[in-house]
Amino acid sequence: MTPETLTPPVPARQHLNASHRAPIAETLNLSKSYGADSATVSALRNVTLRLEAGSFTAIMGPSGSGKSTLMHIMAGLDDATSGTVALGGTDITRLDDRALTLLRRRRIGFVFQSFNLVPTLDVRQNILLPYELDGRRPDAAETARMLALVDSLGLTARLGHRPHELSGGQQQRVAIARALVTRPELVFADEPTGNLDSKTSRDVLGLLANASREHGQSIAMVTHDPIAASFADRIVFLADGRVVDDRGPSSAHEISRLMLDLEVAA
Template sequence: MTSTSTPSLLPGTSRTLAASVRGLSKTYGDGDTAVHALRSVDLDLAPGRFTAVMGPSGSGKSTLMHCMAGLDRPTEGSVTIAGVDLTTLDDDRLTHFRRDHLGFVFQAFNLLPMLTARQNILLPFELTGRRMEDGTAERIEQVIDVLGLRDRLDHRPGELSGGQQQRVAIARALAADADVVFADEPTGNLDSTASAEVLAFLRRSVAEFGHTVVMVTHEMDAAAYADDVVVLADGGIREHLVAPSRARVAQALEGGAR
């Protein structure tokens, strides 16, 4: 593939964005001990794409995802998803927004051990008492088939392999048809075979269901599944690459010239 670098700020765009951040900064501590995890980041993400966020340890990639996902409050700036500025919401409204509009896939799976795979997948609906809209049940069944979980639905997490548990976590994140699905190092606890399976399923969720996936990773093999790669360094965006080659991503991570 050819590599194209695009500006992370797209002024005047008429395209509906899956997520947009402006002037996003996050500082921990005060004075001489302050740590500037993010420094006035601007970023636009288009819908229906798989974006990998990469960078060295301490670059701010996990902080960026946590702020975009409403799991952490930025010090300055805005995060807009589904037309809503998350920084304007109080804690209760932010919790409800995350529940209704965002999906999460974490490295530790975060499945409830006493529930079956199916019960874990449907947990967001059970917790909120939400009724499934027309077509939702059919779509969830399709997700289950795409993820190859049909014969594991009655098994509890302890009876599943690591890759199967992560697929259940992905199905749960996709079940509610979230505007954006965030994945934080989703293959960090998996072997190479299970990692490839999970990444392929995230790829299929974008291609077949039109989901928007934002994945934090430090693995080049994982980033190869993405449409776009955002490279961070020192709390800022070094480059935003569209359909880059592996060599181009490596070059960006090293800070090399184009």
């Protein structure tokens, strides 16, 4: 079965609440290809997607479906081959490097599988790095919020430790705290629970859901885990670089069934 003839196991549909909120991020006819001529590989194919402000969206799909590529382009970390991406109404495909860097620094948080912690900084310094990069110190309220966030992630006793003194799960929690500490409008998370035990995973997912629900932050989470996706209020499924389903809150069982159908059809 070729990508051009792939029939989604569940008819693609638009999430019912997709037009009820202002968009925090949008793509229009977004495509990404690698290579040239007969060696061309299409990672994304004319993806049009709208992420609403304050939403918690899970992006799922089989390996090679384009989900991480989509997130990286939406976050301004990779260039599209064609199409446009807008963040908060700003077309980032038209920004120069300096403007794009400022936008990412002040309005976007990142949690990636590789953690990207600075090895020479301790936990406190890594978490506060977004303030340092923006050339300012957190005020009293921001410091109190940081300490509450650290406590909720079980990192209080580790504030003076450096990354090499932490487990993989602890490093991931530091990365999550760093992404949330400034309360950015939009947080991109790539498999944020991939290195965590079950209890810590639930705590982290609850924290992301609360950031969306209580603080109006938008979360876009790439995950392969149906349990993690069940915490989201919207789930977008990709296959062969296309959106093939878009639905509201679903149980882990429902998500598992659809993922299995997509894997079989891939």
